[in-house]
Amino acid sequence: MRVPLAVVGLEQADIQKVVEILESGNLTMGEQVRTFESLMANYLGAEHFVMVNSGSSANLLIFEYLMRPSNGRPHLVPGDGVIVPAIAWPTTIWPIIQLGLVPIFVDVNRETFDINLDSARDAIALSRSPVRAIFPIHPLGYAIQPGILKSFADEFSLVLVNDVCESLGSWSEGIHAGMGGLASSFSFYFSHHITTMEGGGIATNSLEVADDLRSMRSHGWSRDRSDSGNLTQGLSLADSKFRFLTTGYNVRPTEIQAGIGINQIRKIDTFVDRRRSLAKRVVEATTNTPLRVMGGVDFSNSSSNRTHSWMMIALCVEAGSQVKLRVQEFLEQNGVETRPVLTGNFLHQPAMINLKGYISDTSLKNTDWVAEHCFLIGAHHDFTEEQIMHLIETIRKTEQLS
Numbered sequence: 001m002r003v004p005l006a007v008v009g010l011e012q013a014d015i016q017k018v019v020e021i022l023e024s025g026n027l028t029m030g031e032q033v034r035t036f037e038s039l040m041a042n043y044l045g046a047e048h049f050v051m052v053n054s055g056s057s058a059n060l061l062i063f064e065y066l067m068r069p070s071n072g073r074p075h076l077v078p079g080d081g082v083i084v085p086a087i088a089w090p091t092t093i094w095p096i097i098q099l100g101l102v103p104i105f106v107d108v109n110r111e112t113f114d115i116n117l118d119s120a121r122d123a124i125a126l127s128r129s130p131v132r133a134i135f136p137i138h139p140l141g142y143a144i145q146p147g148i149l150k151s152f153a154d155e156f157s158l159v160l161v162n163d164v165c166e167s168l169g170s171w172s173e174g175i176h177a178g179m180g181g182l183a184s185s186f187s188f189y190f191s192h193h194i195t196t197m198e199g200g201g202i203a204t205n206s207l208e209v210a211d212d213l214r215s216m217r218s219h220g221w222s223r224d225r226s227d228s229g230n231l232t233q234g235l236s237l238a239d240s241k242f243r244f245l246t247t248g249y250n251v252r253p254t255e256i257q258a259g260i261g262i263n264q265i266r267k268i269d270t271f272v273d274r275r276r277s278l279a280k281r282v283v284e285a286t287t288n289t290p291l292r293v294m295g296g297v298d299f300s301n302s303s304s305n306r307t308h309s310w311m312m313i314a315l316c317v318e319a320g321s322q323v324k325l326r327v328q329e330f331l332e333q334n335g336v337e338t339r340p341v342l343t344g345n346f347l348h349q350p351a352m353i354n355l356k357g358y359i360s361d362t363s364l365k366n367t368d369w370v371a372e373h374c375f376l377i378g379a380h381h382d383f384t385e386e387q388i389m390h391l392i393e394t395i396r397k398t399e400q401l402s
Protein backbone atom coordinates (compact mmCIF):
# COMPACT_ATOMS: atom_id res chain seq x y z
CA MET A 1 0.00 0.00 0.00
CA ARG A 2 1.32 3.45 -0.93
CA VAL A 3 0.39 6.74 0.68
CA PRO A 4 1.93 9.38 -1.59
CA LEU A 5 2.18 13.05 -0.73
CA ALA A 6 -0.77 13.74 -3.02
CA VAL A 7 -3.12 12.05 -5.45
CA VAL A 8 -4.59 13.50 -8.64
CA GLY A 9 -7.76 14.95 -7.12
CA LEU A 10 -9.83 15.02 -10.32
CA GLU A 11 -13.34 13.59 -10.38
CA GLN A 12 -15.35 12.20 -13.32
CA ALA A 13 -17.23 15.50 -13.59
CA ASP A 14 -13.93 17.36 -14.07
CA ILE A 15 -12.91 15.03 -16.89
CA GLN A 16 -16.33 15.42 -18.52
CA LYS A 17 -15.94 19.19 -18.30
CA VAL A 18 -12.58 19.02 -20.07
CA VAL A 19 -14.17 17.06 -22.93
CA GLU A 20 -16.98 19.62 -23.18
CA ILE A 21 -14.52 22.51 -23.34
CA LEU A 22 -12.37 20.77 -25.95
CA GLU A 23 -15.47 20.11 -28.04
CA SER A 24 -16.60 23.73 -27.71
CA GLY A 25 -13.44 24.92 -29.45
CA ASN A 26 -13.07 27.79 -26.94
CA LEU A 27 -9.72 26.90 -25.44
CA THR A 28 -7.83 30.10 -24.70
CA MET A 29 -8.69 32.46 -21.83
CA GLY A 30 -12.36 33.45 -21.95
CA GLU A 31 -15.72 32.74 -20.30
CA GLN A 32 -14.56 29.83 -18.10
CA VAL A 33 -11.69 31.91 -16.74
CA ARG A 34 -14.02 34.83 -15.97
CA THR A 35 -16.47 32.53 -14.16
CA PHE A 36 -13.72 30.87 -12.15
CA GLU A 37 -12.34 34.28 -11.19
CA SER A 38 -15.66 35.46 -9.92
CA LEU A 39 -16.20 32.23 -7.90
CA MET A 40 -12.74 32.59 -6.37
CA ALA A 41 -13.25 36.27 -5.50
CA ASN A 42 -16.56 35.37 -3.91
CA TYR A 43 -15.10 32.51 -1.88
CA LEU A 44 -12.16 34.56 -0.64
CA GLY A 45 -14.21 37.67 0.08
CA ALA A 46 -11.98 39.64 -2.32
CA GLU A 47 -13.10 42.26 -4.83
CA HIS A 48 -11.03 40.78 -7.67
CA PHE A 49 -9.31 37.55 -8.60
CA VAL A 50 -6.95 37.30 -11.58
CA MET A 51 -6.25 33.74 -12.73
CA VAL A 52 -2.81 32.82 -14.12
CA ASN A 53 -1.04 29.62 -15.12
CA SER A 54 0.66 28.89 -11.76
CA GLY A 55 1.23 30.14 -8.24
CA SER A 56 4.78 31.01 -9.28
CA SER A 57 3.45 33.28 -12.04
CA ALA A 58 1.12 34.86 -9.48
CA ASN A 59 4.13 35.77 -7.32
CA LEU A 60 6.00 37.11 -10.35
CA LEU A 61 3.09 39.36 -11.37
CA ILE A 62 2.67 40.72 -7.85
CA PHE A 63 6.26 42.00 -7.87
CA GLU A 64 6.06 43.16 -11.49
CA TYR A 65 3.06 45.24 -10.42
CA LEU A 66 4.84 46.63 -7.34
CA MET A 67 7.74 47.79 -9.51
CA ARG A 68 6.08 48.82 -12.77
CA PRO A 69 2.46 49.86 -12.30
CA SER A 70 0.79 51.66 -15.19
CA ASN A 71 0.33 54.83 -13.13
CA GLY A 72 4.14 55.30 -13.06
CA ARG A 73 4.27 55.38 -9.26
CA PRO A 74 6.10 52.20 -8.20
CA HIS A 75 5.77 50.86 -4.68
CA LEU A 76 9.27 49.37 -4.91
CA VAL A 77 12.46 50.24 -6.80
CA PRO A 78 15.54 48.07 -7.46
CA GLY A 79 17.59 47.61 -4.30
CA ASP A 80 14.62 47.76 -1.94
CA GLY A 81 14.45 45.03 0.70
CA VAL A 82 11.55 42.59 1.02
CA ILE A 83 11.12 40.63 4.26
CA VAL A 84 10.58 36.91 3.59
CA PRO A 85 10.60 33.79 5.79
CA ALA A 86 13.71 31.58 5.56
CA ILE A 87 11.45 28.53 5.12
CA ALA A 88 10.16 29.45 1.70
CA TRP A 89 9.32 28.08 -1.71
CA PRO A 90 11.85 28.99 -4.47
CA THR A 91 9.32 30.98 -6.47
CA THR A 92 8.42 33.01 -3.42
CA ILE A 93 12.00 34.28 -3.58
CA TRP A 94 12.99 34.21 -7.26
CA PRO A 95 10.78 37.09 -8.49
CA ILE A 96 12.26 39.29 -5.77
CA ILE A 97 15.81 38.53 -6.92
CA GLN A 98 14.94 38.48 -10.63
CA LEU A 99 13.43 41.96 -10.44
CA GLY A 100 16.43 43.44 -8.62
CA LEU A 101 14.97 43.56 -5.13
CA VAL A 102 16.72 42.18 -2.03
CA PRO A 103 15.15 39.31 -0.08
CA ILE A 104 15.69 39.83 3.66
CA PHE A 105 15.44 36.36 5.20
CA VAL A 106 14.03 36.13 8.70
CA ASP A 107 13.27 33.31 11.12
CA VAL A 108 9.98 31.40 11.39
CA ASN A 109 7.91 30.50 14.44
CA ARG A 110 8.83 27.04 15.64
CA GLU A 111 5.27 25.78 16.26
CA THR A 112 3.58 27.18 13.17
CA PHE A 113 6.39 27.67 10.59
CA ASP A 114 5.16 31.16 9.65
CA ILE A 115 7.23 34.34 9.63
CA ASN A 116 8.55 35.44 13.03
CA LEU A 117 7.91 39.15 13.37
CA ASP A 118 10.45 39.68 16.17
CA SER A 119 13.08 38.37 13.81
CA ALA A 120 11.67 40.65 11.07
CA ARG A 121 11.98 43.61 13.46
CA ASP A 122 15.65 42.75 14.11
CA ALA A 123 16.29 42.31 10.38
CA ILE A 124 14.83 45.73 9.58
CA ALA A 125 17.09 47.34 12.21
CA LEU A 126 20.17 45.60 10.75
CA SER A 127 19.38 45.77 7.03
CA ARG A 128 21.70 47.64 4.67
CA SER A 129 18.87 47.90 2.11
CA PRO A 130 15.85 50.14 2.69
CA VAL A 131 13.14 47.66 3.70
CA ARG A 132 9.89 48.50 1.90
CA ALA A 133 7.80 45.32 1.73
CA ILE A 134 6.95 42.12 3.56
CA PHE A 135 5.93 38.91 1.77
CA PRO A 136 4.85 36.35 4.37
CA ILE A 137 3.98 32.78 3.38
CA HIS A 138 0.87 31.34 5.01
CA PRO A 139 2.42 27.90 5.30
CA LEU A 140 0.78 24.51 4.78
CA GLY A 141 -2.80 25.58 5.52
CA TYR A 142 -1.98 27.94 8.40
CA ALA A 143 -3.57 31.40 8.25
CA ILE A 144 -1.47 34.11 9.88
CA GLN A 145 -3.71 36.56 11.76
CA PRO A 146 -4.34 39.49 9.38
CA GLY A 147 -4.43 42.08 12.20
CA ILE A 148 -0.92 41.19 13.36
CA LEU A 149 0.52 41.38 9.84
CA LYS A 150 -1.23 44.65 9.09
CA SER A 151 -0.05 46.42 12.24
CA PHE A 152 3.51 45.24 11.63
CA ALA A 153 3.40 46.48 8.02
CA ASP A 154 1.88 49.80 9.15
CA GLU A 155 4.48 50.28 11.90
CA PHE A 156 7.34 50.06 9.38
CA SER A 157 5.45 51.53 6.37
CA LEU A 158 5.82 48.29 4.43
CA VAL A 159 3.77 47.10 1.48
CA LEU A 160 2.08 43.88 2.63
CA VAL A 161 1.68 41.18 -0.02
CA ASN A 162 1.02 37.53 0.82
CA ASP A 163 1.98 34.13 -0.55
CA VAL A 164 -1.10 32.00 0.11
CA CYS A 165 -0.15 29.27 -2.39
CA GLU A 166 -0.34 26.61 0.34
CA SER A 167 -3.36 27.81 2.26
CA LEU A 168 -6.56 28.02 0.29
CA GLY A 169 -9.42 27.29 2.72
CA SER A 170 -7.69 28.63 5.83
CA TRP A 171 -9.24 31.47 7.78
CA SER A 172 -8.37 33.66 10.74
CA GLU A 173 -10.48 36.32 12.47
CA GLY A 174 -13.21 35.58 9.89
CA ILE A 175 -10.90 36.63 7.05
CA HIS A 176 -9.37 34.28 4.50
CA ALA A 177 -5.60 33.87 4.78
CA GLY A 178 -3.76 36.68 3.03
CA MET A 179 -6.75 38.97 2.51
CA GLY A 180 -5.33 41.72 4.75
CA GLY A 181 -2.71 42.94 2.24
CA LEU A 182 -2.51 44.58 -1.18
CA ALA A 183 -2.46 41.31 -3.13
CA SER A 184 -2.17 37.57 -2.43
CA SER A 185 -1.04 34.66 -4.56
CA PHE A 186 -2.69 31.24 -4.80
CA SER A 187 -1.69 27.94 -6.43
CA PHE A 188 -3.91 25.22 -7.84
CA TYR A 189 -1.11 22.76 -8.60
CA PHE A 190 -2.35 19.19 -8.42
CA SER A 191 -1.41 18.44 -4.81
CA HIS A 192 -3.16 21.55 -3.47
CA HIS A 193 -6.62 22.07 -1.91
CA ILE A 194 -8.19 22.43 -5.31
CA THR A 195 -6.50 21.63 -8.58
CA THR A 196 -6.57 23.01 -12.10
CA MET A 197 -3.63 20.66 -12.92
CA GLU A 198 -1.30 23.67 -13.07
CA GLY A 199 -2.74 27.05 -12.18
CA GLY A 200 -2.81 29.95 -9.79
CA GLY A 201 -4.07 33.45 -9.30
CA ILE A 202 -3.98 36.70 -7.38
CA ALA A 203 -6.64 38.14 -5.10
CA THR A 204 -6.83 41.87 -4.48
CA ASN A 205 -9.36 44.43 -3.32
CA SER A 206 -7.92 47.12 -5.59
CA LEU A 207 -9.32 47.57 -9.09
CA GLU A 208 -6.17 49.45 -10.07
CA VAL A 209 -4.01 46.48 -9.05
CA ALA A 210 -6.35 43.96 -10.72
CA ASP A 211 -6.34 45.93 -13.99
CA ASP A 212 -2.54 46.06 -14.10
CA LEU A 213 -2.29 42.35 -13.24
CA ARG A 214 -4.69 41.59 -16.11
CA SER A 215 -2.44 43.54 -18.47
CA MET A 216 0.72 41.95 -17.09
CA ARG A 217 -0.48 38.37 -17.42
CA SER A 218 -1.07 38.96 -21.12
CA HIS A 219 1.84 40.83 -22.74
CA GLY A 220 0.88 44.17 -21.15
CA TRP A 221 -2.31 44.29 -23.21
CA SER A 222 -5.15 46.69 -22.45
CA ARG A 223 -7.79 44.15 -23.53
CA ASP A 224 -9.00 42.64 -20.26
CA ARG A 225 -8.93 45.80 -18.18
CA SER A 226 -12.04 47.42 -16.75
CA ASP A 227 -10.86 50.74 -18.24
CA SER A 228 -9.90 49.41 -21.70
CA GLY A 229 -12.74 51.41 -23.31
CA ASN A 230 -11.34 54.74 -22.04
CA LEU A 231 -7.80 53.78 -22.93
CA THR A 232 -8.60 53.08 -26.56
CA GLN A 233 -11.10 55.87 -27.19
CA GLY A 234 -10.69 57.49 -30.59
CA LEU A 235 -8.57 54.66 -31.98
CA SER A 236 -9.57 52.52 -34.96
CA LEU A 237 -10.85 49.05 -34.10
CA ALA A 238 -7.62 47.49 -35.36
CA ASP A 239 -5.39 49.84 -33.34
CA SER A 240 -7.55 49.62 -30.22
CA LYS A 241 -6.93 45.89 -30.07
CA PHE A 242 -3.19 46.42 -29.88
CA ARG A 243 -2.63 48.88 -27.03
CA PHE A 244 -0.08 47.88 -24.41
CA LEU A 245 -0.31 49.53 -21.03
CA THR A 246 2.29 47.79 -18.90
CA THR A 247 5.28 45.48 -19.07
CA GLY A 248 4.14 41.89 -19.12
CA TYR A 249 4.46 38.18 -19.67
CA ASN A 250 2.26 35.52 -21.14
CA VAL A 251 1.11 33.63 -18.05
CA ARG A 252 -2.51 33.19 -19.09
CA PRO A 253 -4.50 30.16 -17.99
CA THR A 254 -6.50 28.05 -20.43
CA GLU A 255 -10.26 27.50 -20.45
CA ILE A 256 -9.62 23.86 -19.54
CA GLN A 257 -7.80 24.82 -16.33
CA ALA A 258 -10.55 27.27 -15.38
CA GLY A 259 -13.31 24.80 -16.24
CA ILE A 260 -11.83 22.25 -13.85
CA GLY A 261 -11.37 25.01 -11.29
CA ILE A 262 -15.08 25.93 -11.46
CA ASN A 263 -16.02 22.39 -10.47
CA GLN A 264 -13.33 22.17 -7.83
CA ILE A 265 -13.89 25.46 -5.97
CA ARG A 266 -17.52 24.50 -5.45
CA LYS A 267 -16.27 21.53 -3.39
CA ILE A 268 -13.61 23.33 -1.36
CA ASP A 269 -15.44 23.01 1.98
CA THR A 270 -15.79 19.24 1.59
CA PHE A 271 -12.14 18.92 0.58
CA VAL A 272 -10.96 20.91 3.60
CA ASP A 273 -13.25 18.95 5.95
CA ARG A 274 -11.79 15.67 4.69
CA ARG A 275 -8.26 16.96 5.17
CA ARG A 276 -9.05 18.08 8.70
CA SER A 277 -10.60 14.77 9.73
CA LEU A 278 -7.53 12.96 8.37
CA ALA A 279 -5.26 15.32 10.33
CA LYS A 280 -7.27 14.66 13.49
CA ARG A 281 -6.75 10.92 13.08
CA VAL A 282 -3.03 11.43 12.53
CA VAL A 283 -2.78 13.57 15.68
CA GLU A 284 -4.43 10.75 17.65
CA ALA A 285 -2.17 8.13 16.06
CA THR A 286 0.98 9.96 17.16
CA THR A 287 0.17 9.46 20.89
CA ASN A 288 3.00 7.36 22.42
CA THR A 289 5.17 7.75 19.32
CA PRO A 290 8.24 9.99 18.92
CA LEU A 291 6.18 12.13 16.55
CA ARG A 292 4.26 15.33 17.16
CA VAL A 293 2.01 17.04 14.62
CA MET A 294 3.08 20.68 14.27
CA GLY A 295 2.53 23.58 11.90
CA GLY A 296 -0.53 24.99 13.68
CA VAL A 297 -2.84 22.23 14.91
CA ASP A 298 -6.34 23.66 15.12
CA PHE A 299 -9.65 21.88 14.76
CA SER A 300 -12.00 24.70 15.68
CA ASN A 301 -15.01 24.96 13.40
CA SER A 302 -16.02 28.57 13.76
CA SER A 303 -14.96 30.85 10.92
CA SER A 304 -14.38 33.66 13.41
CA ASN A 305 -11.54 31.61 14.89
CA ARG A 306 -8.70 30.12 12.94
CA THR A 307 -9.43 27.30 10.50
CA HIS A 308 -6.44 25.27 9.38
CA SER A 309 -6.80 23.75 5.92
CA TRP A 310 -4.05 21.09 6.10
CA MET A 311 -2.11 21.34 2.87
CA MET A 312 0.10 18.59 4.30
CA ILE A 313 0.79 17.28 7.80
CA ALA A 314 4.03 18.30 9.51
CA LEU A 315 5.50 15.69 11.84
CA CYS A 316 8.30 16.69 14.19
CA VAL A 317 10.63 14.57 16.32
CA GLU A 318 11.73 16.36 19.49
CA ALA A 319 14.41 13.70 20.10
CA GLY A 320 16.49 15.03 17.21
CA SER A 321 17.59 14.35 13.67
CA GLN A 322 18.84 10.76 14.19
CA VAL A 323 15.43 9.57 15.39
CA LYS A 324 13.78 11.66 12.69
CA LEU A 325 15.80 9.93 9.99
CA ARG A 326 14.96 6.50 11.43
CA VAL A 327 11.24 7.34 11.52
CA GLN A 328 11.28 8.77 8.00
CA GLU A 329 13.07 5.69 6.68
CA PHE A 330 10.54 3.43 8.41
CA LEU A 331 7.62 5.35 6.90
CA GLU A 332 9.15 5.30 3.41
CA GLN A 333 9.89 1.56 3.66
CA ASN A 334 6.23 1.06 4.50
CA GLY A 335 4.99 3.05 1.53
CA VAL A 336 4.37 6.39 3.26
CA GLU A 337 6.01 9.12 1.22
CA THR A 338 7.69 11.97 3.12
CA ARG A 339 9.43 15.22 2.21
CA PRO A 340 11.18 18.19 3.88
CA VAL A 341 9.20 21.15 5.19
CA LEU A 342 9.04 23.22 1.97
CA THR A 343 12.75 23.50 1.15
CA GLY A 344 14.13 23.53 4.69
CA ASN A 345 16.32 26.57 5.33
CA PHE A 346 16.19 28.13 1.86
CA LEU A 347 19.58 29.82 2.34
CA HIS A 348 21.16 26.35 2.43
CA GLN A 349 19.90 25.44 -1.06
CA PRO A 350 22.67 25.24 -3.71
CA ALA A 351 21.03 27.93 -5.85
CA MET A 352 21.20 30.41 -2.99
CA ILE A 353 24.79 29.47 -2.14
CA ASN A 354 25.76 29.93 -5.82
CA LEU A 355 24.13 33.35 -5.95
CA LYS A 356 26.43 34.47 -3.09
CA GLY A 357 25.83 37.38 -0.79
CA TYR A 358 22.42 36.26 0.48
CA ILE A 359 22.79 35.76 4.18
CA SER A 360 20.56 36.47 7.10
CA ASP A 361 21.53 39.15 9.59
CA THR A 362 19.36 37.55 12.25
CA SER A 363 19.45 34.16 13.92
CA LEU A 364 17.50 31.47 12.05
CA LYS A 365 17.42 29.06 14.97
CA ASN A 366 13.76 28.07 14.60
CA THR A 367 14.19 27.63 10.85
CA ASP A 368 17.12 25.29 11.43
CA TRP A 369 15.24 23.45 14.18
CA VAL A 370 12.27 22.83 11.88
CA ALA A 371 14.54 21.73 9.01
CA GLU A 372 16.34 19.31 11.31
CA HIS A 373 13.43 17.92 13.32
CA CYS A 374 10.40 18.00 11.02
CA PHE A 375 9.14 16.50 7.77
CA LEU A 376 5.85 16.34 5.87
CA ILE A 377 3.41 13.62 4.90
CA GLY A 378 0.39 13.99 2.63
CA ALA A 379 -3.06 15.12 3.83
CA HIS A 380 -4.86 14.79 0.52
CA HIS A 381 -8.67 14.84 0.55
CA ASP A 382 -8.86 11.98 -1.96
CA PHE A 383 -6.92 9.37 -0.01
CA THR A 384 -8.99 6.18 0.26
CA GLU A 385 -10.01 4.81 3.66
CA GLU A 386 -7.54 1.96 3.03
CA GLN A 387 -4.70 4.43 2.51
CA ILE A 388 -5.71 6.36 5.64
CA MET A 389 -5.87 3.16 7.73
CA HIS A 390 -2.45 2.14 6.44
CA LEU A 391 -1.05 5.58 7.25
CA ILE A 392 -2.49 5.50 10.79
CA GLU A 393 -1.22 1.98 11.46
CA THR A 394 2.26 2.81 10.16
CA ILE A 395 2.44 5.95 12.30
CA ARG A 396 1.37 3.96 15.39
CA LYS A 397 4.16 1.46 14.74
CA THR A 398 6.79 4.22 15.01
CA GLU A 399 6.28 3.85 18.79
CA GLN A 400 8.97 1.16 18.65
CA LEU A 401 11.49 3.70 17.28
CA SER A 402 11.44 6.13 20.22
Ligand SMILES: Cc1ncc(COP(=O)(O)O)c(C=O)c1O
Nearest residue numbers: 054055056089137165166187189
Ligand atom coordinates in the same frame (compact mmCIF):
# COMPACT_ATOMS: atom_id res chain seq x y z
C1 LIG B 1 4.63 28.86 -0.74
C2 LIG B 1 4.55 28.57 -2.21
N1 LIG B 1 4.62 29.60 -3.08
C3 LIG B 1 4.54 29.40 -4.41
C4 LIG B 1 4.36 28.13 -4.93
C5 LIG B 1 4.31 27.96 -6.42
O1 LIG B 1 3.09 27.47 -6.89
P1 LIG B 1 3.06 26.70 -8.29
O2 LIG B 1 3.58 25.32 -8.04
O3 LIG B 1 1.61 26.69 -8.66
O4 LIG B 1 3.90 27.44 -9.25
C6 LIG B 1 4.28 27.04 -4.06
C7 LIG B 1 4.09 25.69 -4.61
O5 LIG B 1 3.55 24.82 -4.00
C8 LIG B 1 4.39 27.26 -2.67
O6 LIG B 1 4.37 26.24 -1.79
